[in-house]
Amino acid sequence: MSRTPTPRRHHHLSRESIAQAALELIDSDGLHGLTMRNLAARLGVRATNLYPYVPDKDSLLCEVVALLLSEVDLSERPGVGWEECAVSVGLSVREMAMRHPQAFSLVALTPYDEWPFREHSQRVARLFSSVGLPEHQWRELASALDAYSTGYLLIATQVIANSSSPTEDDIDREPGSTKRAAGVTNTLGEYEEGIRMLITGFAARHMAGGESDGSRRTGG
Amino acid sequence: MSRTPTPRRHHHLSRESIAQAALELIDSDGLHGLTMRNLAARLGVRATNLYPYVPDKDSLLCEVVALLLSEVDLSERPGVGWEECAVSVGLSVREMAMRHPQAFSLVALTPYDEWPFREHSQRVARLFSSVGLPEHQWRELASALDAYSTGYLLIATQVIANSSSPTEDDIDREPGSTKRAAGVTNTLGEYEEGIRMLITGFAARHMAGGESDGSRRTGG
DNA sequence: ACCTGAACACCGTTCAAGT
DNA sequence: ACCTGAACACCGTTCAAGT
Numbered sequence: 001m002s003r004t005p006t007p008r009r010h011h012h013l014s015r016e017s018i019a020q021a022a023l024e025l026i027d028s029d030g031l032h033g034l035t036m037r038n039l040a041a042r043l044g045v046r047a048t049n050l051y052p053y054v055p056d057k058d059s060l061l062c063e064v065v066a067l068l069l070s071e072v073d074l075s076e077r078p079g080v081g082w083e084e085c086a087v088s089v090g091l092s093v094r095e096m097a098m099r100h101p102q103a104f105s106l107v108a109l110t111p112y113d114e115w116p117f118r119e120h121s122q123r124v125a126r127l128f129s130s131v132g133l134p135e136h137q138w139r140e141l142a143s144a145l146d147a148y149s150t151g152y153l154l155i156a157t158q159v160i161a162n163s164s165s166p167t168e169d170d171i172d173r174e175p176g177s178t179k180r181a182a183g184v185t186n187t188l189g190e191y192e193e194g195i196r197m198l199i200t201g202f203a204a205r206h207m208a209g210g211e212s213d214g215s216r217r218t219g220g
Numbered sequence: 221m222s223r224t225p226t227p228r229r230h231h232h233l234s235r236e237s238i239a240q241a242a243l244e245l246i247d248s249d250g251l252h253g254l255t256m257r258n259l260a261a262r263l264g265v266r267a268t269n270l271y272p273y274v275p276d277k278d279s280l281l282c283e284v285v286a287l288l289l290s291e292v293d294l295s296e297r298p299g300v301g302w303e304e305c306a307v308s309v310g311l312s313v314r315e316m317a318m319r320h321p322q323a324f325s326l327v328a329l330t331p332y333d334e335w336p337f338r339e340h341s342q343r344v345a346r347l348f349s350s351v352g353l354p355e356h357q358w359r360e361l362a363s364a365l366d367a368y369s370t371g372y373l374l375i376a377t378q379v380i381a382n383s384s385s386p387t388e389d390d391i392d393r394e395p396g397s398t399k400r401a402a403g404v405t406n407t408l409g410e411y412e413e414g415i416r417m418l419i420t421g422f423a424a425r426h427m428a429g430g431e432s433d434g435s436r437r438t439g440g
Numbered sequence: 441a442c443c444t445g446a447a448c449a450c451c452g453t454t455c456a457a458g459t
Numbered sequence: 460a461c462c463t464g465a466a467c468a469c470c471g472t473t474c475a476a477g478t
Contacts, residue, residue: 036452047452048463057452105329111382112375112404143405144372144414148364151371155332162331184332185363193425194364194418201421205413256471267471268444277471444477451470458463 013043015053019063026064026103030161065106066116071096074123082131082138083199086145089127090195093149094188101157101164108154141202148194156186233263235273239283246284246323250381285326286336291316294343302351302358303419306365309347310415313369314408321377321384328374361422368414376406 021042026034036057040047054060073092077085097104110116128138241262246254256277260267274280293312297305317324330336348358 035450037450046463048454051453052461108328108371108374109325109378111378113379113382140410140413143410144368144417147372147375147414148368148418149371150375151328151369152364152367154328154374155367155370158329158331159333162333190360190363193360194367197364197418197421197425198368198414199421200424201417201419204420204424205417255469257469266444268473271472272442442478444475446473446475448473449471452468454465454467456463456465459461 013045013049013053015063018043018050018053019060019067022060023064023067023100023103026106027100030102031105061106062110062114062116064103065110065114066119068096068100068103068107069116069120071099072120074127076127076130082128082133082141083203085127085131086141086199087192087195089124090145090149091188091192094153094191097153097157101160104153104157105161108150137206140206141199144198144202145195148198152191152194155184156191159184159186233265233269233273235283238263238270238273239280239287242280243284243287243320243323246326247320250322251325281326282330282334282336284323285330285334286339288316288320288323288327289336289340291319292340294347296347296350302348302353302361303423305347305351306361306419307412307415309344310365310369311408311412314373314411317373317377321380324373324377325381328370357426360426361419364418364422365415368418372411372414375404376411379404379406 018039022034022039025039025042029038036047036050040050043050050060054063072089074089077088080088097107124142128142129135131138133141238259242254242259245259245262249258256267256270260270263270270280274283292309294309297308300308317327344362348362349355351358353361
């Protein structure tokens with residue numbers, strides 16, 4: 001019955017604390033700096049001591065994804081129309097991605113039917129169902145916005161992660177390197193404009209009047 | 221001077237043939253079935269024999285990405301308006317992704333400033349600059365469409381890859397498993413509708429009249 | 441000149457042996 | 460009862476030694 005082995009020595013160890021340390025390790029050393037041995041060393045412990053708390057590395061990565069998703073602000077925005085609500089959620093996702101550019105690919109790579117996305121989907125549903133759109137409509141909108149955000153931020157963070165981890169060998173000491181010629185922009189403005197294009201197009205194609213000003217003025 | 225060592229024995233080996241075999245191996249065994257040793261075995265050779273042709277595994281993965289990008293149809297569509305042109309490119313990307321669901325994440329994970337995207341970006345530029353839109357406009361549109369496609373298809377393929385590789389241990393022999401409850405849909409219709417939302421929104425926000433019917437009737 | 445096996449420095453994970 | 464080092468089966472990659 002006791003599913004959790006509850007070991008007694010390392011009191012600072014737990015699924016949560018290990019996942020937190022893993023995220024910090026990724027943030028500082030990059031994804032392939034996350035090693036069971038490295039992570040254990042960071043916690044003052046041997047790799048084998050992690051296994052009572054975490055079944056394997058994949059589960060640990062799921063835990064990290066859950067940590068990242070929990071940083072997205074999905075609280076209700078009272079009195080805010082669905083358009084601005086969708087925009088602000090998108091911006092919150094971007095803030096999370098830019099706080100953790102080396103870890104964001106984990107979010108994008110984790111299959112949607114894995115458990116970290118279950119709670120997240122429920123939080124999204126709770127927010128969007130309070131926003132005045134019929135369910136089949138906000139589901140289609142949320143799906144498109146999610147695809148756009150995931151793709152845009154993955155592309156942006158991969159460029160950041162690639163140029164910020166020289167892996168200690170090829171440090172070309174030129175300040176303006178040959179990198180950003182490929183037209184990778186990643187500005188908040190461009191990202192937000194894409195979201196607004198989706199919202200505008202959604203309203204035009206799927207709603208009656210197609211109005212999209214977002215001053216909803218809800219009394220209660 | 222002789223940068224290419226030009227070995228003489230294994231005549232069937234070359235950068236291209238190795239990359240092709242790597243893609244086939246990923247398609248059948250999944251991404252983590254691709255191993256220098258596995259790949260060599262598939263080619264009737266030892267792992268060390270690959271290194272004269274490919275400097276390391278990362279370069280090999282870039283070569284695979286180039287192979288995948290080359291499958292995208294970016295030929296000109298004479299007499300087709302920019303809207304339908306953008307849609308058909310998006311559908312071609314989806315066909316590539318669905319042909320290689322286990323390999324698509326490589327495309328999404330490869331930083332945009334790596335070389336496989338240079339030629340691809342030039343092909344995109346060649347197509348879109350022939351379509352009647354000013355450069356700053358089609359660049360913004362292409363960027364948003366790329367983000368959407370990448371995100372949507374990554375999410376879709378990760379679910380496919382996750383459920384099609386039971387890794388030989390957890391084969392729950394229930395036909396209708398607990399999987400697809402998370403609302404992962406991945407239909408061609410939903411994907412295409414997202415593209416059209418972006419196009420409609422782009423036209424409404426960035427063009428004069430905002431017309432978007434796509435019958436361009438170009439004479440030459 | 442070309443190829444090869446052994447070897448290096450790592451992985452994730454397990455488990456018998458210690459205390 | 461808890462922890463540990465050694466060990467297993469792998470990686471990517473190198474290189475001295477063979478032919």
